[in-house]
Amino acid sequence: MKPSVKDALIAKLTALGDDELILAHRNSEWVGHGPILEEDIALANIVQDELGHATLWYGLRKELDGSDPDQLAFFRDANEYRCCELVELPKGDWAFTMLRQYLFDLYEALWLEAAQHSAYKPLAEAAQKIIREERFHLQHTRAWVERLGLGTEESNRRLQQALNFQWGYAQQLFVPIPGEELLVAEGIVPELGPIRERWLELVTRHLQNADLKLPINPGYQPTSRAYHTEHLWSILAEMQSTARWEPEAKVW
């Protein structure tokens, strides 16, 4: 693999892992505080899958540069993280969390579907491995969007509010990272453009069926993954507090 391609792949795997880890963090804030016990169970399940995916992406990076996944997660600063801003946003209410999860799950499922054909075998195998989990998540969050959209006036209002807030942020999922075009040219990762088209088509149809309106003015659309929301620093301060409390520890 050419060094420039390898660097781009390392960056892409980092971004993939970071998205999963930070989203898992936000979702895990619900565990024990969900609206019904069954959802504590379901969301805890999603969190475990996301942590598993993060571990998998960091693991693929390790194969390329020997970096330790726990070091990446617990000893990297906010400005070194490459997650998108959508996943950093506070968990909000149940509508906010379910909508974000739906928008993300659909993107991830479509991306994984395409990535199964990656020319880089470890990535293709990873995608094949986790796509089934992702389809489960999508089924779950898709159903929640429908229920909340068509439930009561209040649930529809809350979901619409979440949509107005998140729509612009969600677009960042389809912004290639620097050097991603090299990976696309080599057939290592799928091109984001067609995935976005399909995503937009499916999301639009499902949201409209759930009695929601796509925002006319999408608002702020983050692009660079080198910059973050105000929240990331605090997320990491909390997430890394135990590991950094005793950096001398050989084992945890």
Place this chain on the structure above:
Amino acid sequence: MPGRYGVPTDPDYQERLAEFEARIRRGEKIEPGDWMPEEYRRQLIRMISQHAHSEVVGMLPEGAWITRAPTLKRKMILVAKVQDEAGHGQYLYHAAETLGISREAMLEALLSGKAKYSSIFNYPTLTWADIGTIGWLVDGAAIKNQTMLAQCSYGPYSRAMVRICAEETFHHKQGKEMVLLYAQGTPKQRAMAQDAINRWWWPALMMLGPHDKDSPNTEVLVRWGIKTKTNDQVRQEFINEHAPEILAAGLSIPDPELRYDEKSGNWLHGPINWDEFWQVVSGNGPMNKERLEARRRAHAEGAWVREALEAYAAKQKKAAVAV
């Protein structure tokens, strides 16, 4: 199908009670449709719902550390553990429902402060080592109790316990592994492990319930095969297993009177501070207010979600009828 319940004023009560107690002596399980004394049902609802509430409230002290777990693997294990607790709560609520009480009624009793849950969850989790210590000592104590309850005379509770015990055994192993690891870790890790043992040892002994002489329910519970051992017996089993293991790990136990008694083969403990126990049980533990408030908040903030679910389901039903 709700069971048939007898009260002592029923004309055939004595006859049926004798038959019921004979079944229990023969080791038969009582099932939901069977005749049972009203008092048996009442005690079981009390115990099973308390147990379910304990699982649900128990998610809070541990769940609070998911976001601070020190490695990806520990984070994953902890989420899975807290998820198991939610699952335990769920099937214990179902087991209680077979006795004719609804989950809503049980939740209402919890949120109003009427129903109890295990006193242990009213203590705070102050460091990461608490997560290991809870797994080792708190789950360790719970398993002693639950292994006994797996033998209990009420079928649904007994079966729930068999399943729960299998998972708890796993949690216990993971917790013990963590504490042993930290006991051999850096000085800071060792100190953290010791501090956790110091804080959780006595509450773990207390969570197995008051001494037999102060336990008003024990006698009838034993007679009807709901409990097959007394609180003191279970507590002794717990100490006998855990005390030597903690000491072998190079950690100390905060009981200057703790000693091994050759004659009985038991580890004998010093006096338990029952004032503290009753304070915690009556709502004055360090975390009682926060735990209950967290449950109330989650319930209140979830109200609109549950309403939406109902409204959605009603609309779907209407649409189905229209088709």
